[in-house]
Amino acid sequence: MSRRPLIAGNWKMNNNKRETLDFLASFLPKTEKLTAEVVICPPFTNLYTAADKIKGTAVKLGAQNMHWEEEGAFTGEVSPGMLKEIPCDYVIIGHSERRQYFAEMDDTVNKKIKSALRYGLLPIVCVGESLVQREEGTTMAWVLSQVEKALKDITSEQLEQIVFAYEPIWAIGTGKTASAADAQEVIGAIRKKIAKDYNQDVAEKVRILYGGSVKPENIKELMGEADIDGALVGGASLKPDSFYALCSFQH
Numbered sequence: 001m002s003r004r005p006l007i008a009g010n011w012k013m014n015n016n017k018r019e020t021l022d023f024l025a026s027f028l029p030k031t032e033k034l035t036a037e038v039v040i041c042p043p044f045t046n047l048y049t050a051a052d053k054i055k056g057t058a059v060k061l062g063a064q065n066m067h068w069e070e071e072g073a074f075t076g077e078v079s080p081g082m083l084k085e086i087p088c089d090y091v092i093i094g095h096s097e098r099r100q101y102f103a104e105m106d107d108t109v110n111k112k113i114k115s116a117l118r119y120g121l122l123p124i125v126c127v128g129e130s131l132v133q134r135e136e137g138t139t140m141a142w143v144l145s146q147v148e149k150a151l152k153d154i155t156s157e158q159l160e161q162i163v164f165a166y167e168p169i170w171a172i173g174t175g176k177t178a179s180a181a182d183a184q185e186v187i188g189a190i191r192k193k194i195a196k197d198y199n200q201d202v203a204e205k206v207r208i209l210y211g212g213s214v215k216p217e218n219i220k221e222l223m224g225e226a227d228i229d230g231a232l233v234g235g236a237s238l239k240p241d242s243f244y245a246l247c248s249f250q251h
């Protein structure tokens with residue numbers, strides 16, 4: 001079974017409106033022939049601007065976070081219905097920066113996944129270990145437990161819609177990439193867990209990305225691994241040239 005590669009750009013709190021327009025003016029004309037699925041995730045305030053420009057292209061839109069409730073007294077939050085209305089296709093859930101700086105927990109990650117799916121948004125669910133955990137040798141147990149908690153009460157039909165991103169925290173924004181073999185080891189273990197807890201069919205369908213200092217120089221090696229289906233990219237997704245180089249790794 002072949003899974004379509006997915007390259008998602010997580011802009012984090014970068015690229016204002018002018019920069020978003022400049023990025024898209026330069027990036028979009030080149031994307032017509034890309035075979036990988038391409039997603040950009042600008043900050044909330046630029047989602048409508050980006051949605052307007054990517055209309056009619058193959059590029060898809062993602063948000064970086066959402067609340068799990070439909071509406072209500074949640075100052076500063078954005079609901080899944082609001083994202084769908086833009087329209088967003090994807091939403092990043094449980095990024096390590098949300099977990100670290102905004103106290104995002106496994107149970108809220110699980111609630112957000114279910115809520116996103118109810119609204120027809122495809123979740124990109126992030127998991128990954130810290131440097132201390134990597135050095136202690138607890139990476140595998142930690143990551144697999146994050147996956148298990150994220151998937152609490154999720155059916156195999158729902159799971160088919162979910163994308164995972166394995167992002168070792170020590171590799172994010174540091175220039176230190178996990179070796180392709182290390183990334184494959186963890187991602188392969190996630191896929192095996194899904195096969196065991198669900199079934200082989202869904203395990204072969206779910207896309208699992210690697211994230212953490214992915215650059216044009218290392219994308220090919222990462223994508224050469226059997227279970228790595230794409231990349232969640234921060235820094236190298238901010239400029240059209242480097243992001244295009246990543247998206248066209250197969251060409």
Ligand code: PGA
Pocket residue numbers: 010167171172173174175211212213214232233234235236
């Ligand atoms: P990076 O970020 O590519 O800048 O390391 C990846 C991410 O946080 O998704």
